[in-house]
Amino acid sequence: MDVFSVHKELIKDYSEYTSSLVKVRDQRIADYLKQEEDNKVRWPDPWLSLNPGFESGGTVGELAAEGVLRPECERFFRDKKHAEDPGERSLTLHRHQREALEAANTRDSYVLTTGTGSGKSLAYILPIVDRVLRHPRPGQIKAIVVYPMNALANSQHHELTKYLTWGLSRSGQKVRFASYTGQEDQEQRDQVFKRPPDILLTNYVMLEYLLTRPHERGQLRGAAQGLSFLVLDELHTYRGRQGADVALLVRRLRDACNAPELQFIGTSATMASSRTFAEAQRSVAGVASRLFGTHVKPERVIGETLRRNTDTSFPSTAELRGAVDAALAPTTTAHGYSELASDPLACWIESTFGLAEEPAEHPGAPPRLVRSPPTTLPEASRALAEATGAQGEEGRKRCEAAIQEMLQQGPPTRSRPGACPTPGGRSATRESRTERVILPSFQG
Template identity: 50%
Template sequence: MDVFDFRNRVVEDYGAYVRSFITIRDERVHQKVKEEMEGGFLWPAPLVQLNPSFQDGDRLKNLVAEGLLHPECLKIFRAKQEDGASGPPFQLYQHQVEGIRAAAAGDNYVLTTGTGSGKSLAYIVPIVDHVMRRGSGRGIQAIIVYPMNALANSQIGELEKFLHRGYPEGQPPVTFARYTGQESAERRAEIIKDPLDILLTNYVMLELVLTRFGHNEEQLVSASQGLRFLVLDELHTYRGRQGADVAMLVRRARRACRADRLIHIGTSATLSSGGPWPQQQAEVARVASGLFGAEVKPDRVIGETLRRATKEADLTDPSFRVALADRVRSGTAPSVLQDFLADPLSSWIESTPPIGCSASGA
């Protein structure tokens, strides 16, 4: 696939969709809007860059050896294929390990790391560990709340990989279900009759579960007594009036479930504000504490730790300059990842700030 061609086709299709809603009678305004849209106002040009990698944390087997995680986690959290084949246990990132340790300490925490950083594992691993230790089939032990059903749908697929593959059909070590408006009345009735360990829902449906009558949903509340985890995914979406509604929902859920030892978890890629990291932690902790109605300590606001993707090189070293010049003249590019990361041109690109920027990225 030519990713740039694919991007252009997506932009063209989306542009046609957006323009179908726009009717501007004033020709000057129409021309200005047309120029801005054609210039990429709504869709910037593609960006190609070398991003630092997320810093590795402790290996899963080390956390098990430490007693921090249940031994079954080694079998659950690994790459698995549909045919049953599986790879080694996951190498966790530093921020995922920090989330696991926060949960083990019984602390509320917020992950504010980049897209693709595996934020969901930072709460799925502790939840699965808790269920394995306490025992499956003892009621709803975690509720994960998403702002959109599409996110819940995506998470269901990931949980199926972890908890279904490698186990006999119908015998996962930890059970889970999605309970939203997408499910049929029959499926919702099944979940109510036999609540599972983990419930994935959205904030509107959770509100209905707590407030409406005549659907037997009070059985879900009864099954959630002593709830241990309440996760709010995409925390930044809960602002203004909606944020106030969700804040009250969290409090009602905690009270209805008699969750005296509830661990509140939030995730977001875009919560951090400007300023030094300790200042960002304090601000995010303040906002999250207000939303949860429970304290989030600033040091439990977990950000990403990055490392270089390529080898660090001395740009003033004559031998490196010769290798870089030869690489540029060759006109070829590595096709294997490890060769690409060791390429002198790759090292030079990651070490050299763009024109107009300082080395600190300002």
């Protein structure tokens, strides 16, 4: 799909629709509206960014072989396509997912602050499933996962269905899960307490009802005694009065379930804006400690560890000029991954749209790769024109066309040889992206 053509057609259709509603007769008003259109006041340029590459944390199969995970996890967490598919290969974890697993194994509470599409859900589902397998306790709820929206709970229910039931015999389905979101009928709600699942997916409103309705409160107390995990997804949504309500709800739940050793997990793509990640860790740890009512160590605030997909971040001027010419030259040969990763223009694009280095907190400390702030295509093309010495508006437009062409080559070559799909991803509907165009990077 040509995302730039889609965007252009979308703006064209909206513009024609809005202009068809009124016939402007006053020339001064018509000139003003034309000036607005030329200046892109109503339809500004979209922000562009690249999905980054993550450092690997090893495969689930490797962790199971090392004894970090139970052997059953290797059969559960695989790349599955349909209900009868056992999966050809186990998932490859990102480093932050492995760090989350290590944090869970210490029984410390932790917070995962990584970007959208980074597999945050797997960073708590995997350690929960592993704990359930190690300490079964049939008939008891071991983990409650709280979502701010039912759409997220429903999406996660599907992911759990895929991992814990697809391609498995009835006897091999050893971890049970259920939803209690207010969308279930009475029979389904009753079944939750007649045969308590290992993992309960809910929202904070329904969790409040579970603690206040006399009948349900008694059932929850019996089913969730000694609760092991409480997960708050999208932690940044709990602020102000709502945050105070949820903080009190968390404390009441811990008391009701007689769970003094309850392990808290929070996830969020956006929690704090700081100069360095270490500063963000301290800030997020303070917020999470107040919300959870337990101490969260700054080192247990886990961020993403990024890596470059291309070979270098500093191509020369001559290399960039040649790469721009090559991108615009007519060709029928598609780039392979290694070819694209070594292309000077692709390297420049990743540094412009994808990655930046945050300042080191201490002298001599290695720089940390972070996501670049989104930019627009015209701004990037002006920067490329300056870097290559392209002259005038024609030179800028050539640079813009070259950037578009290179970005379009990304999707067909987005996987490294032998790479596994991104684990733990959610439905694309989970976050509105009306103001940004997110283009894929050169890896899965």
